[in-house]
Amino acid sequence: MEKKKFFYWIIPMILFIGFLGNAVYAAGQQETSNGKQSSALKGQYYLEDVVKIYVPSTYNVDQPIDNTPYVNQSLEKFSEMFGGATAIDGTGAWLSDQDQLVKEKVTIVYSFAEDLDKKKINQVVEYAKSLKEEMKQSSVSIEVNGKMYFIE
Numbered sequence: 001m002e003k004k005k006f007f008y009w010i011i012p013m014i015l016f017i018g019f020l021g022n023a024v025y026a027a028g029q030q031e032t033s034n035g036k037q038s039s040a041l042k043g044q045y046y047l048e049d050v051v052k053i054y055v056p057s058t059y060n061v062d063q064p065i066d067n068t069p070y071v072n073q074s075l076e077k078f079s080e081m082f083g084g085a086t087a088i089d090g091t092g093a094w095l096s097d098q099d100q101l102v103k104e105k106v107t108i109v110y111s112f113a114e115d116l117d118k119k120k121i122n123q124v125v126e127y128a129k130s131l132k133e134e135m136k137q138s139s140v141s142i143e144v145n146g147k148m149y150f151i152e
Contacts, residue, residue, distance in 0.1 A: 047112035047113060047114055048112075049112065049113040049114075049116035049144075049145055050110055050111070050112050050113070050143075050144075050145060050146075051078070051082065051110065051111050051113055051116065051120075051121075051124055051142070051143070051144055052108050052109065052110035052142060052143040052144075053074055053078070053108070053109050053110075053124065053127070053128055053131070053140065053141070053142050053143075054092065054106050054107075054108055054140065054141040054142070054143075055067050055070050055071050055074055055087075055106065055107045055108075055109060055131070055140075056104065056106060056135055056137055056140070057104055057105040057106060057107070058104055058135075058137075059135055059136060060135075060136040061136065061137060061138060064104075067105075067107055070131065070134075070135065071087050071107045071109060073131075074087070074107075074109040074127075074131070075087055075109055077127055078109055078110070078111040079111070081111070081113075081120055081123055081124070082111035082112070082113045082114075082120075083111070083114075084111060084112075085109055085110065085111045086109070086110055086111070087107050087108065087109045087110075088107070088108050088110075089105065089106075089107050089108075090105075090106050090107070090108055091103055091104070091105060091106065092104055092105075092106040110143075116144075116145075121144065124142055124144075125142065125149075125151055128140045128141075128142050128151040129151055132151060132152070138152065139151055139152045
């Protein structure tokens, strides 16, 4: 009979110790995985969404031009929509229908956004369409949160 009492007492203790150990382990894991959040950035204001437009450096698809006026226009437009913008130069490349590498200079104008809603996305698409027409391109690329769209 005393053996039974011993088991009734020891089994709940083992379960309690196991539960407590698991809770301590989980807390340690959470602290490790949230290491970035517990850095000096914790509690700082940030913007999660990013919108980019790729401003070509050609006119009528293949005539090289100085795209500075179009870049300045894009910086102004994005600044009005999102509160600020940045432009960086790059080189784009793709394969032609004849499997030849075509390279051109491109300027990426981008903004981080606080409230990226359908209305603002539609404004970016409309602006890309107008830039496409003005520069006589077959399409202009925009990127929203890492997804590339070809506006035709």
